Amino acid sequence: MSKKLFQSVILTLMITSSAVYSQQPWSRVSPLPQENTINEITAIPGSNRLMAVCEGSTIMTSDDVGESWTLMLNPAGRDNRYICKGIHFISETTGFINGGKETILKTTDGGLNWNLQYTGNTSYTWQCINDIVFRTGIHGFAVGDHGKLLETTDAGESWQAIESGVQENLRQIVFADSLTGFIFQENINCLKTTDGGLSWNSEPLAGNIPDGTFYDCLFTSPLTGFIFINEYSPTESTGYIYRTNDAGANWDLVYQDGSAYSGKFAFFNEQQGMIACMTADYQTKILLTDDAGLTWNLKEQPWLPWYSTNALICPVGETAIAAGFDGKIFKSTDGGEVWQQKQNKLIPGNIYDMQFLNQENGYALVEMGSFGVTGVGIERTTDGGDSWEYIYEYYMGNFVNFFFLSPDTGFIATLDFNTEVTFLRTTDGGENWEEYNTGFELNPLDIRFFDQDNGLICGQYQVIRTSDGGITWTDVTPENTSWSEYNKIAYRSLHEVYIAGCGEYPETIISKSIDGGLTWQSSAIGGYGVATGIAIPDENTLIVMTGDFILKSIDDGLNWYQTEILTDTDFVLYSILFTSPLIGYATCFGEYYSALKTTDGGETWFPLVTNESSALYGAWFFDDENGIMFGDKGIIIETSTGGVTGTHNPQPGMAENTFLASPNPFADEITLRQVPGKTVVYPVQFELTDATGRIILKKRTESSNTGITIPGSGLKPGLYICRIQSGNGTLETLKLIKLN
Numbered sequence: 101m102s103k104k105l106f107q108s109v110i111l112t113l114m115i116t117s118s119a120v121y122s123q124q125p126w127s128r129v130s131p132l133p134q135e136n137t138i139n140e141i142t143a144i145p146g147s148n149r150l151m152a153v154c155e156g157s158t159i160m161t162s163d164d165v166g167e168s169w170t171l172m173l174n175p176a177g178r179d180n181r182y183i184c185k186g187i188h189f190i191s192e193t194t195g196f197i198n199g200g201k202e203t204i205l206k207t208t209d210g211g212l213n214w215n216l217q218y219t220g221n222t223s224y225t226w227q228c229i230n231d232i233v234f235r236t237g238i239h240g241f242a243v244g245d246h247g248k249l250l251e252t253t254d255a256g257e258s259w260q261a262i263e264s265g266v267q268e269n270l271r272q273i274v275f276a277d278s279l280t281g282f283i284f285q286e287n288i289n290c291l292k293t294t295d296g297g298l299s300w301n302s303e304p305l306a307g308n309i310p311d312g313t314f315y316d317c318l319f320t321s322p323l324t325g326f327i328f329i330n331e332y333s334p335t336e337s338t339g340y341i342y343r344t345n346d347a348g349a350n351w352d353l354v355y356q357d358g359s360a361y362s363g364k365f366a367f368f369n370e371q372q373g374m375i376a377c378m379t380a381d382y383q384t385k386i387l388l389t390d391d392a393g394l395t396w397n398l399k400e401q402p403w404l405p406w407y408s409t410n411a412l413i414c415p416v417g418e419t420a421i422a423a424g425f426d427g428k429i430f431k432s433t434d435g436g437e438v439w440q441q442k443q444n445k446l447i448p449g450n451i452y453d454m455q456f457l458n459q460e461n462g463y464a465l466v467e468m469g470s471f472g473v474t475g476v477g478i479e480r481t482t483d484g485g486d487s488w489e490y491i492y493e494y495y496m497g498n499f500v501n502f503f504f505l506s507p508d509t510g511f512i513a514t515l516d517f518n519t520e521v522t523f524l525r526t527t528d529g530g531e532n533w534e535e536y537n538t539g540f541e542l543n544p545l546d547i548r549f550f551d552q553d554n555g556l557i558c559g560q561y562q563v564i565r566t567s568d569g570g571i572t573w574t575d576v577t578p579e580n581t582s583w584s585e586y587n588k589i590a591y592r593s594l595h596e597v598y599i600a601g602c603g604e605y606p607e608t609i610i611s612k613s614i615d616g617g618l619t620w621q622s623s624a625i626g627g628y629g630v631a632t633g634i635a636i637p638d639e640n641t642l643i644v645m646t647g648d649f650i651l652k653s654i655d656d657g658l659n660w661y662q663t664e665i666l667t668d669t670d671f672v673l674y675s676i677l678f679t680s681p682l683i684g685y686a687t688c689f690g691e692y693y694s695a696l697k698t699t700d701g702g703e704t705w706f707p708l709v710t711n712e713s714s715a716l717y718g719a720w721f722f723d724d725e726n727g728i729m730f731g732d733k734g735i736i737i738e739t740s741t742g743g744v745t746g747t748h749n750p751q752p753g754m755a756e757n758t759f760l761a762s763p764n765p766f767a768d769e770i771t772l773r774q775v776p777g778k779t780v781v782y783p784v785q786f787e788l789t790d791a792t793g794r795i796i797l798k799k800r801t802e803s804s805n806t807g808i809t810i811p812g813s814g815l816k817p818g819l820y821i822c823r824i825q826s827g828n829g830t831l832e833t834l835k836l837i838k839l840n
Contacts, residue, residue, distance in 0.1 A: 124711060141413045176216045179692055204229055217259065239253050242273075270284070284305075312332060320373070328362070343393050446734065500513075510525070538557070598612050608625050610623050654837055664705065714735045717731040783800055
C-alpha cells in the first residue's frame with residue numbers, strides 16, 4: 101500500500117472513547133480516553149466545545165465540558181510521530197495547531213478537517229512552532245525555536261518570517277491589548293511591542309525580577325497580567341509570581357515559594373483564578389486567588405501528580421480542567437478545591453511483555469512508578485485483565501524477563517547488585533518466590549522453559565541452561581559465533597530449540613539445538629541486523645523478525661528469504677506471534693500504523709488499522725481472531741475479529757490476480773491456471789526465477805484450456821518468483837514456495 105493511499109485512509113478516521121469503539125475491529129481497553137501527553141486545551145469561541153492537542157498526532161474534542169472525549173488522529177496527514185504542541189481558535193470555525201517540524205495546521209470547519217499551512221526548514225520532529233496568537237481577526241504571530249518569528253495578515257492563510265533579532269528559543273507570545281505584546285524566551289528577557297507588532301524590541305521584562313527561567317504569562321484584562329519565574333541557585337529553587345496592573349510597564353511580586361519551580365495560570369474571571377506549580381516531591385500544588393491575584397492561597401492536599409498541568413483551562417463557571425503527561429486528565433467543578441481524575445488506566449506505565457495462560461489468568465511485565473524512583477514489575481490478573489496486582493517489583497533497571505508454564509508455575513531472570521543473573525521460581529502464582537544465584541554475569545534478554553525442569557536464559561554473549569528447575573545452571577553458549585547477542589528463545593520440542601540474535605552487526609544469527617540446548621549450530625542468515633523475535637508456525641517453518649524485516653524459512657532454517665510487508669512507510673518492529681500456521685501478527689511503531697497481520701503463513705504482511713498512534717510492544721491471542729495488543733504508556737487494545745473488519749480481504753491484491761498457483765507451497769509439481777471468470781488476452785508468457793533473480797525456466801501457452809505445470813524435481817527448496825505477461829502486456833507476479 102502506498103504512503104499516499106495510507107494517508108488518505110488515515111484522514112477519514114475519527115473514533116470516540118465510548119460507543120464508537122464497539123463498531124471498530126479494535127476496541128480500546130485502557131487507558132480511556134487516551135495515553136498521549138496532552139499539551140494544550142482551548143475553548144472554541146461561539147460553541148460549548150473544548151479541543152485538546154496531544155503528542156502522538158492526536159486531537160481530543162469534548163462537547164460535555166470534559167466528561168467524555170472524541171479522538172481524531174493524524175491531522176492534515178501528519179504521521180504518528182507528530183507533536184501537536186498548541187491550539188488556537190479565532191472563531192467557531194477557524195483554528196490553528198502549531199506543532200513539530202515547525203508546522204502550522206489550519207481548519208475552517210471547526211476542526212473536522214485540517215490542512216498544512218506552513219512548514220519550516222527543519223527535519224526534527226521535536227522542533228516546534230511553540231505558540232500562536234492573533235491580535236485581530238486576521239493579524240497574528242507565531243513563535244518557535246532559534247528566534248523564529250512568523251506573521252500573518254490574512255487569517256493564517258500564509259505566514260511570513262520576520263526578523264526577531266535573537267537566536268534564543270521563543271516559548272510564548274501574549275498580547276495585553278491590540279498594541280502591547282510580549283514574546284517570552286526561556287529567561288526573563290523578552291521581545292516587546294507597543295505598536296501591534298510593527299516592531300519588536302529585546303529587553304529585560306523588568307529590573308526588579310530576578311534572573312531565572314520563565315514558565316507562563318497570562319493577562320486577565322488589558323491592564324492586569326501575571327508571570328511565573330523560577331530562580332535557581334545551587335542551594336535552592338524559588339518560584340515567583342509577579343503581577344502588573346499597567347499592561348506590563350511595571351511588575352510587582354505577589355507570591356514566592358521555595359518549593360514551586362514551575363507555574364501554569366488559569367482564571368475563571370478577572371477576580372478568581374489559580375496557578376498549578378510542580379514541586380520537588382513529584383507533585384503539583386494548586387494555589388487559588390479570589391482577589392484578582394493580589395494574594396494566593398494553597399489548596400489542601402491531595403495535590404495533583406507531576407506533569408499533570410501542561411494544559412490548564414477554566415472553560416465555564418467554576419469548572420477547571422487540567423491535563424498533561426501520558427494523557428492525565430483532572431477536573432474540578434468547585435473552583436479548584438476538589439479534583440476528580442478523568443483518565444481511567446489499568447496499568448500506569450509501559451507494558452513490555454504479556455502472557456496469558458487462559459482467558460482469565462495472565463501476567464505482564466510493566467513499568468512501575470512515575471518520575472522519582474521507577475523500576476519494572478510483574479503484574480498478575482485473574483479476571484481476564486479487568487484488574488491487575490503486582491507480584492514482583494524490581495528497582496535496579498529494566499533487566500527483568502519472565503515466563504509462566506501454568507497459572508501456578510513461573511520463572512524470572514534478573515540481575516543482582518553484582519550484575520549476576522538471579523533466577524526466581526514460583527509455584528503459587530507469584531505469591532512467593534524461591535531465589536537462586538546462577539553464578540553467571542549477563543544481561544538477561546529472554547527466559548524460556550519447556551517444562552518444570554528444562555529451561556534456558558539468553559543474553560549478551562552468553563546462553564545458560566538448567567535441567568533441574570533452575571537450581572543449577574551451566575554455560576551452553578554456542579561455540580562457533582563471536583561477539584554475539586542472543587535475544588529470543590523458541591522451543592519446538594524438548595530437544596529442538598532455537599535462539600535468534602546477532603553476530604558482528606549487521607549479521608543476523610540463528611542458533612539451533614537438537615539436544616535441548618546442550619550443543620548448538622549457528623548460522624548467519626543475512627545482514628538484516630539484530631534478530632529480536634522468532635516464531636515457529638509449523639513443523640518446517642521458522643519466522644524471524646529484525647527491526648524492519650521479517651524473514652522466513654520453510655526448510656527448518658536451511659534457507660531464508662525476506663517476506664513482503666505491504667507498505668512503503670517507515671516502521672520499527674517489536675514482536676511477532678503466530679496463532680496458527682497461516683495466521684500471524686507483528687507489532688511495531690510505524691508512521692501510520694502499529695500492527696501487521698499475515699494470512700498466508702508469513703509470505704505477505706499487511707498493516708492493521710488499529711486507530712492508535714502509540715507503539716505496540718507485543719500481542720497475545722487466544723485463537724486466530726480473539727486477542728489483545730499492548731505497549732507504550734499502558735495502552736491495551738482488543739479484537740474479536742482478528743483485527744480486521746468483515747469486509748477486509750485477508751489476502752491483499754489476490755482479487756486482482758488472473759492466475760492462481762496450486763498447491764503452494766509445493767513438493768512434486770505446481771500448476772498455474774487462469775482464475776475462473778477473469779479475462780486474459782493470450783498468448784501468455786511464464787518466467788520462473790529464483791530468489792536471486794536467476795531465470796530457471798520459461799513457458800508459453802496459447803489458450804486457457806490447460807494450465808501450466810512446473811515440475812519440482814529439479815528445484816531446490818526455497819522461494820521462486822513467477823512473472824506472468826499476457827498478450828496485451830498485463831503483468832503480474834506470483835510467489836511460489838518449494839518444499840523439501
